[in-house]
Amino acid sequence: xxxxxxxxxxxxxxxxxxxxxxxxxxxxxxxxxxxxxxxxxxxxxxxxxxxxxxxxxxxxxxxxxxxxxxxxxxxxxxxxxxxxxxxxxxxxxxxxxxxxxxxxxxxxxxxxxxxxxxxxxxxxxxxxxxxxxxxxxxxxxxxxxxxxxxxxxxxxxxxxxxxxxxxxxxxxxxxxxxxxxxxxxxxxxxxxxxxxxxxxxxxxxxxxxxxxxxxxxxxxxxxxxxxxxxxxxxxxxxxxxxxxxxxxxxxxxxxxxxxxxxxxxxxxxxxxxxxxxxxxxxxxxxxxxxxxxxxxxxxxxxxxxxxxxxxxxxxxxxxxxxxxxxxxxxxxxxxxxxxxxxxxxxxxxxxxxxxx
Numbered sequence: 001x002x003x004x005x006x007x008x009x010x011x012x013x014x015x016x017x018x019x020x021x022x023x024x025x026x027x028x029x030x031x032x033x034x035x036x037x038x039x040x041x042x043x044x045x046x047x048x049x050x051x052x053x054x055x056x057x058x059x060x061x062x063x064x065x066x067x068x069x070x071x072x073x074x075x076x077x078x079x080x081x082x083x084x085x086x087x088x089x090x091x092x093x094x095x096x097x098x099x100x101x102x103x104x105x106x107x108x109x110x111x112x113x114x115x116x117x118x119x120x121x122x123x124x125x126x127x128x129x130x131x132x133x134x135x136x137x138x139x140x141x142x143x144x145x146x147x148x149x150x151x152x153x154x155x156x157x158x159x160x161x162x163x164x165x166x167x168x169x170x171x172x173x174x175x176x177x178x179x180x181x182x183x184x185x186x187x188x189x190x191x192x193x194x195x196x197x198x199x200x201x202x203x204x205x206x207x208x209x210x211x212x213x214x215x216x217x218x219x220x221x222x223x224x225x226x227x228x229x230x231x232x233x234x235x236x237x238x239x240x241x242x243x244x245x246x247x248x249x250x251x252x253x254x255x256x257x258x259x260x261x262x263x264x265x266x267x268x269x270x271x272x273x274x275x276x277x278x279x280x281x282x283x284x285x286x287x288x289x290x291x292x293x294x295x296x297x298x299x300x301x302x303x304x305x306x307x308x309x310x311x312x313x314x315x316x317x318x319x320x321x322x323x324x325x326x327x328x329x330x331x332x333x334x335x336x337x338x339x340x341x342x343x344x345x346x347x348x349x350x351x352x353x354x355x356x
Contacts, residue, residue, distance in 0.1 A: 213239030
């Protein structure tokens with residue numbers, strides 16, 4: 001939500017600054033400004049309103065045709081959500097996170113690391129006295145590692161190293177994360193869950209909206225002399241609206257929509273875990289096995305709380321995934337999420353120097 005707000009704010013600020021700093025048209029005197037061409041009269045207002053209505057209709061039509069999920073046999077918009085006790089189609093947490101949010105983000109990457117740890121592929125160890133964590137390769141015979149998981153492992157253990165601190169990833173992990181995210185999208189497309197890659201749709205809509213916004217400013221500058229700049233500014237506003245509405249686009253196929261319905265049922269189970277405490281007492285590995293899903297659903301703390309007071313079930317269950325105090329399970333999850341997120345932010349902010 002914060003990232004969406006920042007994106008919207010940045011685009012709105014860009015439009016305001018562009019309008020304020022718009023160049024003077026070549027056929028206008030040097031002393032003229034864009035604001036000189038903004039005149040409110042019957043013709044400019046009527047034309048601008050007509051352009052605005054036509055533009056909004058075009059944006060709405062495009063959304064209706066290309067920005068909605070395809071209908072499934074069990075329409076998730078109307079069908080009730082039924083609790084499901086196992087991951088739909090036995091998919092990984094990151095895969096379900098993508099079908100829900102249509103975005104492969106740092107939370108999905110974190111859940112994948114925790115998932116790999118829970119399956120004994122890696123271990124996660126807290127560095128005593130530091131806000132840092134060591135991810136170490138574990139001897140294992142896991143044969144069900146998916147391509148995006150393999151890419152993540154290769155990035156973590158590059159050059160044959162057997163362990164890495166999360167703090168060591170800062171400034172260098174960005175390309176690897178982008179590769180993992182791209183493979184997650186490719187995996188979803190191979191399963192025919194989306195009509196097109198959601199990231200491509202978002203970028204295209206933002207780019208197209210920004211282009212229209214600048215085109216509107218150019219039109220406004222060209223119409224300064226005849227005092228019709230308001231029409232150009234209206235076109236520019238439509239571009240901003242187009243860019244800001246990217247988050248309302250959804251491109252799930254019927255299969256993807258059906259999977260979403262089952263995923264919502266599974267999330268309901270995770271969110272209401274305290275209702276099923278007795279079942280957890282009978283399955284000592286339930287916490288670790290489903291923890292990655294709780295991470296992508298944003299309810300890891302609630303999931304941990306459901307296991308309080310259940311003895312071994314409230315703990316890690318095995319030291320293959322976390323070596324340390326097993327009673328700190330929820331704190332470990334929160335700290336890992338924060339550390340990896342900090343690493344990604346640092347990687348994005350830290351760019352290699354380039355020579356001119």
